[in-house]
Amino acid sequence: MSFSFAQVTATVDVGSRLRRVRFEVPDLRRLGLPDLPDEVVGIYFPTPGRSTPPEMTQVDGVWAFHDVDPAPEGRTLTVREVDHRAGTMSVDFVVHDSGPATEWAQAARPGDQVTMAYARGWYRPDPAADWHLLVADLSGLPALARILGTHPRPESVTAVVEVAEHDDLEYVGFSGDTRVIPLVGSGNGLSPSVLGDAVAGLDVPAGHGYCWYAGEAAQSRAVRKHLRNVRGWDRDQYDIIGYWRAEGERWARRYAAHGDDLLAVYQRALAAGKGEKAAAEEFDEALERAGL
Structure with a gap:
């Protein structure tokens, strides 16, 4: 699983607060989409003055914008539709007053490019559910x-x-x-x-x-x-x-003061052989104890 550039092919409003952006994704298979209905992908936008984000590089097995300053801003968004054979994807952006994703989506035009990476999903319903x-x-x-x-x-x-x-x-x-x-x-x-x-x-x-x-x-x-x-x-x-x-910005400032210690809770849970869901819950409980 690595990254791919993606190019806008069309945009359309699909509601008063939702804008659909259609992408051509030449290296779609490299994203490793999990084929779950709530699958998401990280989308990274060009920095001011650029038309295309830089390439990601791999260091110690991690794909990221290593040694890129400033690094592109990104947000994680749901894949609304995907055609693996055609190498295309649609993503529906919620339109807010401000924020890098909504501002980019409202200005997006065919030919604009982004970088995509970090695909994942969570929806795995219990087969025994009534x-x-x-x-x-x-x-x-x-x-x-x-x-x-x-x-x-x-x-x-x-x-x-x-x-x-x-x-x-x-x-x-x-x-x-x-x-x-x-x-x-x-x-x-x-x-x-x-x-x-x-x-x-x-x-x-x-x-x-x-x-x-x-x-x-x-x-x-x-x-x-x-x-x-x-x-x-x-x-x-x-x-x-x-x-x-x-109040995400306020939360992020408070998290910055304790983030390393809190993240260690998650890492220790994984190292102890606990599943990702259990580790995430222990991390969230640690956040709550810290008032976050």
């Missing part, structure tokens, strides 16, 4: 739409979706068989998210459940703790991912 809980805010809508587009049993799904306006729900294209709980006007940088409270207060079906969550990171912690501590779920019953953080 019902499925899918939870997302605007940042998770592209993955949610892709999951539902291929879900074998939409009637087994309860979707809790936090959006800015009702018309954001049209983007997903919910099946009439899916139970949808819309949360309109909260979260998404507009006001505090209520996803955690919504999941905690949910009247869920009987039987063995599975939860996938993609949204604000503090709410991901609340959802995971509820499922583990209140409902008594095992780790294989959920895949919970914090896509972004409210």
Whole structure:
């Protein structure tokens, strides 16, 4: 798994807050996409004054912008559609007031280039699940739409979706068989998210459940703790991912003071033979103890 350049071929608005950018990715196979419906890829944008980001290089087995100053800014985004044979990909960007990804996407034109790397995904539903809980805010809508587009049993799904306006729900294209709980006007940088409270207060079906969550990171912690501590779920019953953080710049400044010690918690868990999910939870618990 390494990196690939990608070139914009088209852009189109697919909602009032979502812009689709289509890419030609000549070395698509090098990205190692995991073929999961919530698969993501890191996208790195040209630095000011350049039309193309620099190449990544490999040092000690790690592909990155080694010895590049300034390094290009990047964000991790969901692969909305991919055609491996044609070497093309579509990515839906959430449009915000500011930020490197949204600013680049709104200005993107055919011929513009980016660098892609670090593909991964999380959605691995428990085969024993009788019902499925899918939870997302605007940042998770592209993955949610892709999951539902291929879900074998939409009637087994309860979707809790936090959006800015009702018309954001049209983007997903919910099946009439899916139970949808819309949360309109909260979260998404507009006001505090209520996803955690919504999941905690949910009247869920009987039987063995599975939860996938993609949204604000503090709410991901609340959802995971509820499922583990209140409902008594095992780790294989959920895949919970914090896509972004409210007041992210303030959080990053505070994290910088403790980051090495906190990251060591994660590394020690992996070294002890614990799985990635268990290690990530120990890391998040260490963040919480540090007030992060």
